[in-house]
Amino acid sequence: MDMADDTNSVTLKELKEAMSHMMEELGKPNLADYFPFLQKIDPQGIRRRNTVTFRKLINLFGRIIDQRLKVREASGSLKDDDILDTLINMMVVDQEKKEDQLDKTIIEHFLLDLFSAGTETTSTTLEWAMAELVKAPEIMSKARAELDQVIGKGNQVKELDVSRLPYLQAIVKETFRMHPTAPLLIPRKADSDIEISDYIIPKDAQVIVNVWAIGRDSSTWENPDKFIPERFLDIDIDVGGRDFKLIPFGAGRRICPGFPLAMRMLHLMLGSLLHSFDWKLEDGVRPDALNMDEKFGLTLQMAQPLRAIPVPTKH
Template sequence: MLNFLQFLGQHGNLLISSSLFLSVIVIFVVVLIRPSGKRKLILPPSPSKLPIIGNLHNIGRYPHRSLHVLAQRFGPLMLLRFGNCPVLVVSSADAAREIKKTHDLTFINGPKVSATQKLLYDYKDVSTAPYGEYWRQMRSICVLNLLSNKRVQSYRAIREEETVLAMEHIKRSCSSGLPVNLSELFPAITNNVICRIALGTKYSEDADRFKKLLNDFVELLGTTNIGDYLPWLAWVSHVNGFNAKADRVAKEFDEFLDGVIEEHMNRQNKHVNDQKDFVDVLLEIQRENAVGFPIETTSIKALILDMFAAGTDTTYTVMEWAMTELLRNPKAMKEIQNEVRKVYGGKSSISEDDLHNMHYLKAVIKETLRLHPPIPLLLPRICSKDVKIQGYDIMEGTQVFINAWAIGRDPSSWEKPEEFLPDRFLNSSIDFKGHHFELIPFGSGRRICPGIQLAMQLNEVFLANLVHKFDWSLPGGANDKDLDMTESFGLTIHKSSPLIATANQCSF
């Protein structure tokens, strides 16, 4: 016993140290092997990231193309980082279906973006307003008073009148031997139709100004502003001119819309019910408080801008790419002309009554939308709560981009996806109205674009008349394969260079 106490006295500190060390080891092992209260997340595949900026360097000038290339390596669900913000990129019909149908409410809202806030009256328009009562009321106003089937049909005379005027313009160019700048003609006719429907009059004298404004508008909305993802770099937008350009475009549109509203208020009492345009209806709803809560003038301007900008830009880009593809594919051009001329060749012009049996015409438009969706990444959405998509954990606050352009070229959904083949739709039930996720150029779910019918009616009647009345070729005998297919930059994708073609009038 004495020997033991002597040993303890001599080596006690060592024993205590050893015991403490062993205790720490035991505790560490227990903590390591004990099940954690948190489940390990299963995240989608990701490309490598750079410090601070994450994957912002992967976007490129044409984000839909850059992200498509990445998705071919990392899969149809891919997680990126834009600064500190997680970003989910969706590139397959199945994944899009799960987000836009199964979990539509989880992804119902869009992120807060500086350009959208500046240009769209602090999210007062239908496309960006938060989901809720305000959004429902504003969307209902637009649909009932402008975009319903009954309303769209009531504008038929306007569409047909403007089509006839455009054909006369082409005829004059044809007679003088001059080529036609279709990239100028398409926005002009679309602008005239939308202005007459929504604003009550044409603004032909301002056509060039509107085209420039619209181009700047969609370019700003399609630009990735680094300050939205790295707030401490927001100063860059001042240096590179982004903020100044956004302020200028917002100011010019606001001044134009103030003038429209003032003009309508001055002549409001002169209208009878069947002569009211969309602006008159909005002002009447505001005056009578018809939706149960006050509608501010900024809300009216936001709705007008929605109808004017979105209705013009996304409509004429379909015409532009359809004619571009037809000029590049003489066989398809011949097929659509044969269809139109065989049945309706004796008529002076094609009316909307004649469109129902033009199956190849409709197939051409579907194929154009497959290859050239007007907004290739659709409108971004944000995840409102943690959710599982195709086995992966998607966290609250994740931004979501659905690459409709990549989905339209997915070889698992389409045979020869890079080729323009309208025939693929002749015996197919696939449409573009949000039910078939292989083709969602206008989105899907609760926030699908409400103006599809209005846009398609104009596209169909105008394209039918173009190919019915004229034979088209490229100027100077240029080869169809030399046609420049470079895209513009922005939210909506147009041809970068003007589409100029020669028209030869046909006699029947």
Template sequence: MEIPIALFAIIFFIILAYIVYQKLRFKFPPGPRPLPVVGNLYDIKPVRFRYFAELAKTYGPIVSVWIGSTLNVVVMNWELAKEVLKDNDQQLADRHRNRSSERFSKGGQDLIWADYGPHYVKVRKVCTLELFTPKRLDALKPIREDEVTAMVESIFRDCTKPDYNGNSIKVKDYLSPVAFNNITRLSFGKRFVNSEGLMTAQGAELKQIVDNGVKIGASLSVAEHIRWLRWMFPLDEESYNSHAARRDRLTRTIMEEHTLARQSGGAKQHFVDALLTLQQKYELSDDTIIGLLWDMITAGMDTTVITTEWAMAELVRNPRVQEKAQEELDRVIGTDRIMTEADITNLPYLQYVAKEALRLHPPTPLMLPHKASANVQIGGYHIPKGSNVHVNVWAIGRDPVIWKEPLEFRPERFIEEDIDMKGHDFRLLPFGAGRRVCPGTQLAIILVTSMLGHLLHHFRWAPAPGLKPEEMDMTENPGLVTYMRTSVQAVPTPRLPPHLYKRVAV
């Protein structure tokens, strides 16, 4: 027992000396006092973006928080966000990868977890110039519209059953299949749910891989934040290797299917076809193609469900806004046809509803952490190389200095002032900005707006029986993304003629 105690004592004093040295050398942003080794881990609340916003009330809009042995700087107003995402963009464009993301991305061979450099620039170019182009998104429009109308048909079928009796439904149960089918059809070119609504064997395998990846990532120990303790908590190599092999095997099977289809003159519009066609031109490895496809699966599946569910919660709580959006839909579209994506440009209030939901409830409230590749200054404070920098877009979206009545769900604010949300105006950053801005921003906006439009055009939505709108739980689950702690339960009432609820499969 003497050796471990002596070892811990040595480690303790080394870390203490390092922290003291760093404090003397750099002028860090203010923040709560860290303890040796663990930093501020003892005090951090599970819903971190709310915890950081609380710290801002004491320490100001830029704070230092030591998560274990790593300095994390959080900025919480738009001026500081601009310094991070524009003025010092290149020096803060690297990614912090824990052991899980390091393994899953194979050392940053994808886009999301790649450090800024030649590889990132290359795969970013593939995404912006080849995958998420207006031409390709337009070509894949029938797939998106098919899945949204399938959602409407499913809700209508369930709320018109003889034994329904005006009960509420869990909205997320209908949003998740749309997101799953949309992103798998766009990425892999296939629907993993058959005509009877049952998941295929490949679809079940893919879903299990997604769920298992989340489970493995969530199982990391506190040693993830304290490097000196990692030898005590080694990774479960067997679980990681098994998961990676299973994921790669499924993806390579689908890639081979598409290669054979292209050789026989098959379509080349889906993302997997595009990546395989561009593989030699851009010198993309199989690992990079697999990584990019799974970036789309994991990022695209969560964000559209999260944003749409929060928007529906706000619409149920705010019947005035719901009725105003439905008036616009009835005026522009009428009640004798269904909405299409082509209608979105003529539905400005519906667009404002989606934008307001993204302001109040950004799906990634702290973005993904930006890692400093060099020493920089933010807000007059030193940020040493290797630190993580977070932009609390949740706090910025609720800042009373820039938003009138910031906690009120009021889409009209965007009539009064047109604020860009694609990374050009630092007051509204649901998709980030700068070199790491989300390349799928336009696709996400289209999907969310289309889903909301169909839900509002086809149905009137009321709170669950016995629940007052103000009693709805509007808190978040802990995590990187902001799923609602309590899923929305609401009562749908059809508004259109019955024949408009029938899906015509594509």
């Protein structure tokens, strides 16, 4: 969604802050999830705080929609430039037909879903990838050499180029292995009693899949705590839910629907950042001393956000 023309009334900073607050709260272990009788009491205040943040975000999206409706009314044209235009066009058709399948409330909640599931997951993965590369300059040089060779100096990376950039793809996979941004996926519940590898999972048990631990399992991965993209060059591992060794987007019917978009964006953004800039750390920070501690929320973020300095590439 292009929000450039909506910035008069809505600050992107406000959106980013509310999103990040929401992700942090949603990731906190909530006693009421394990002892349902506590739900009404909300002993940690998590639901109360989340209600305030959700309301704030819904209002914010409401303001964006109103602003867009105003602009469209003034110009008298039905634009179809981004997802918000498309949703508004569908809403207008519904109103004309006197159907109420898509109204402003549904659009507000749909945007909340997309933004909460799609923004921090993608940006955090990119940040981890960049941190690993700044920490290992030889890997960054190898990636940049591949880009120079395939894309050529002075040219921009395009989506179509990604299939010819195996090392870049391997870096993204290695980032997913070590830093899955949804480390415990989304909790599941067993429909019925089921036996898996000699364990009985009783009906209605909540099942939490620890993707982070799978990625760090030494019986599956050699040197699991080392960032080695090369490990993916000779094996064909798909991150789309078929290889259970690497399922950063989950698997099965509830697999992340944003998977194709996220994969496109990540390769394009990472490729562009590496091809257009050389990267260095602030004075005094040694690559091998970079703080890679994790902060646990609904997404797994860097405890200390990466601060890297871009130096434009001379072409």
